[in-house]
Amino acid sequence: xxxxxxxxxxxxxxxxxxxxxxxxxxxxxxxxxxxxxxxxxxxxxxxxxxxxxxxxxxxxxxxxxxxxxxxxxxxxxxxxxxxxxxxxxxxxxxxxxxxxxxxxxxxxxxxxxxxxxxxxxxxxxxxxxxxxxxxxxxxxxxxxxxxxxxxxxxxxxxxxxxxxxxxxxxxxxxxxxxxxxxxxxxxxxxxxxxxxxxxxxxxxxxxxxxxxxxxxxxxxxxxxxxx
Numbered sequence: 684x685x686x687x688x689x690x691x692x693x694x695x696x697x698x699x700x701x702x703x704x705x706x707x708x709x710x711x712x713x714x715x716x717x718x719x720x721x722x723x724x725x726x727x728x729x730x731x732x733x734x735x736x737x738x739x740x741x742x743x744x745x746x747x748x749x750x751x752x753x754x755x756x757x758x759x760x761x762x763x764x765x766x767x768x769x770x771x772x773x774x775x776x777x778x779x780x781x782x783x784x785x786x787x788x789x790x791x792x793x794x795x796x797x798x799x800x801x802x803x804x805x806x807x808x809x810x811x812x813x814x815x816x817x818x819x820x821x822x823x824x825x826x827x828x829x830x831x832x833x834x835x836x837x838x839x840x841x842x843x844x845x846x847x848x849x850x851x852x853x854x855x856x857x858x859x860x861x862x863x864x865x866x867x868x869x870x871x872x873x874x875x876x877x878x879x880x881x882x883x884x885x886x887x888x889x890x891x892x893x894x895x896x897x898x899x900x901x902x903x904x905x906x907x908x909x910x
């Protein structure tokens with residue numbers, strides 16, 4: 684499989700069977716992503732939570748690609764109301780087998796909601812997402828604080844790659860993210876959700892230096908790794 688980082692929390696995974704998933708497509712309004720919302724292609728869209736910098740282009744991309752949205756139930760209900768024809772609602776602790784692999788929704792400590800017409804719409808629980816496919820386990824933590832049960836995730840899942848937020852202010856900062864990587868026992872930890880806006884400006888090297896040698900890896904926007 685090929686994993687590509689597109690800035691902020693946007694990640695794509697191209698599986699060996701030809702399936703492609705897209706995480707948290709915040710593209711329009713993103714100052715540095717290499718993607719264009721009107722041309723990006725995907726078979727599936729995975730959403731960690733319902734903040735605007737994670738669901739930004741979800742509806743348009745889902746409708747243009749006829750790509751199902753996989754997320755917590757409330758995000759899927761929102762997507763359906765906006766015209767997305769196919770969704771798959773899940774919740775924390777649940778797993779489901781998709782054509783590309785098994786998806787498990789796990790806990791995240793954050794919030795989830797979007798403001799429209801002066802009203803905040805509740806978007807259910809925020810989540811992290813585990814994908815087990817092709818003998819590998821990929822963890823997208825979404826937006827989260829450090830929490831002790833990450834140790835349980837590290838025991839339950841043999842995590843090959845963990846995408847962890849380091850931006851601070853809204854999520855973990857570098858120190859807490861490094862602690863999380865240890866609890867998760869991730870073989871590879873990749874920082875995300877930083878430098879998009881001034882409030883989350885961070886030096887990713889500070890995160891890498893807190894990890895054991897070889898565990899941390901900074902991915903530039905548009906860069907891919909193959910597992």
